[in-house]
Amino acid sequence: MTKFWFCLTLFVYVMAEQQAVFSSDPLSPDRLSVIFCRAFVYVGSLGQLFAKHAYQTYRAVRQKQLTRLCCLPIPKYMLQTRQELIEAILVLLLMCLLCCEPVLHCLAVSSELLTNCCEYGEWQCNLIHSYSRLAAFPMLLYFVLASELVHLNVHMSVFSVICSCLMWEFVLYVAVLIFFTAAFASAVACLPQSLGSDSIQMRDFFSWPLAFESMLSMAFNSYGSENYEEIAEENEPLLKWFVMGFAACWHVYLMNLMVAQLCQRYNEIFRDARGNARLTRGISTRHRCR
Numbered sequence: 001m002t003k004f005w006f007c008l009t010l011f012v013y014v015m016a017e018q019q020a021v022f023s024s025d026p027l028s029p030d031r032l033s034v035i036f037c038r039a040f041v042y043v044g045s046l047g048q049l050f051a052k053h054a055y056q057t058y059r060a061v062r063q064k065q066l067t068r069l070c071c072l073p074i075p076k077y078m079l080q081t082r083q084e085l086i087e088a089i090l091v092l093l094l095m096c097l098l099c100c101e102p103v104l105h106c107l108a109v110s111s112e113l114l115t116n117c118c119e120y121g122e123w124q125c126n127l128i129h130s131y132s133r134l135a136a137f138p139m140l141l142y143f144v145l146a147s148e149l150v151h152l153n154v155h156m157s158v159f160s161v162i163c164s165c166l167m168w169e170f171v172l173y174v175a176v177l178i179f180f181t182a183a184f185a186s187a188v189a190c191l192p193q194s195l196g197s198d199s200i201q202m203r204d205f206f207s208w209p210l211a212f213e214s215m216l217s218m219a220f221n222s223y224g225s226e227n228y229e230e231i232a233e234e235n236e237p238l239l240k241w242f243v244m245g246f247a248a249c250w251h252v253y254l255m256n257l258m259v260a261q262l263c264q265r266y267n268e269i270f271r272d273a274r275g276n277a278r279l280t281r282g283i284s285t286r287h288r289c290r
Contacts, residue, residue: 003149006145006146007146009040009041009045009142010142010143010146012041012044013037013139013142015033015037016034016037016038016040016041017132017135017139031115031116035103035115038103041094042094046091046098049087049091049094050095052087053087056077060076060077061075065077067079086144086145090138090142090145093134093141097134097135097138100127100130100131100134101131102114102127102128102131105124109121109124116128147160161269162266162269165265165269166262166265166266169258169261170262173254173258176254177216177250177254180246180249180250180254181215181219182212184242184245184246184249185208185212185214185215187242188205188211188239188242189205189206189207189208189210191205191236191238191239191242199230200230200234201234201239205239215243218243218246218250219250219251231243
């Protein structure tokens with residue numbers, strides 16, 4: 001029943017915050033559906049999570065079970081599992097959404113229930129845009145919590161455990177990628193700039209932020225092939241060599257090294273993954289039944 005309620009809450013939140021699900025016309029009857037979905041999330045999800053964590057926080061304070069995280073005292077139970085910490089962050093974000101709720105603020109300038117009242121002033125319009133941007137983060141957290149449902153199936157749980165074990169290696173190589181990209185971008189930004197304002201060097205490598213963004217696109221294979229042709233025709237010869245050096249370091253050396261290390265790490269943890277998955281599934285089931 002708890003899992004069904006969570007899936008229903010996730011579905012309603014998606015319906016409430018997606019821009020293309022209902023009509024964007026502020027006077028459309030669909031606005032009532034949006035208002036109902038948001039009210040359901042605030043009462044059914046925020047209310048439930050707030051009551052749960054308020055009680056657990058009160059009990060932790062009474063029993064003096066506190067710890068410090070970045071100089072802030074927090075209850076120890078929040079750090080016991082990833083689910084508890086994410087739920088606590090989700091409560092804070094949903095409370096921020098409730099404070100920024102456009103329907104409530106629109107009642108101050110209109111007697112109708114509106115989800116968009118940009119016509120009444122710039123402040124209301126900026127508030128709606130801030131609300132929409134803020135709503136993206138609880139959406140991510142809801143889906144992170146939904147990923148805990150994989151522990152209901154042993155095979156999916158094994159895959160989840162393997163992904164979690166390999167996450168540190170992936171983060172390590174992302175950090176190495178950022179370091180190499182920053183190094184080559186800094187070097188490219190020092191090169192003498194060509195005179196043409198429409199040249200590839202002025203457009204993509206004129207400053208460090210532009211060069212960093214362009215080389216990061218190269219690393220993710222999203223840098224257009226026509227851009228490489230322009231680099232080959234550029235007057236500055238060192239630009240070509242720096243681009244080739246970056247491609248050799250990342251695509252040829254580090255990418256292959258990452259694949260080899262991930263394969264080796266996968267072979268090491270695969271034998272223990274099933275037992276770990278069963279243990280994680282038991283802990284998760286016990287936590288949900290409490």
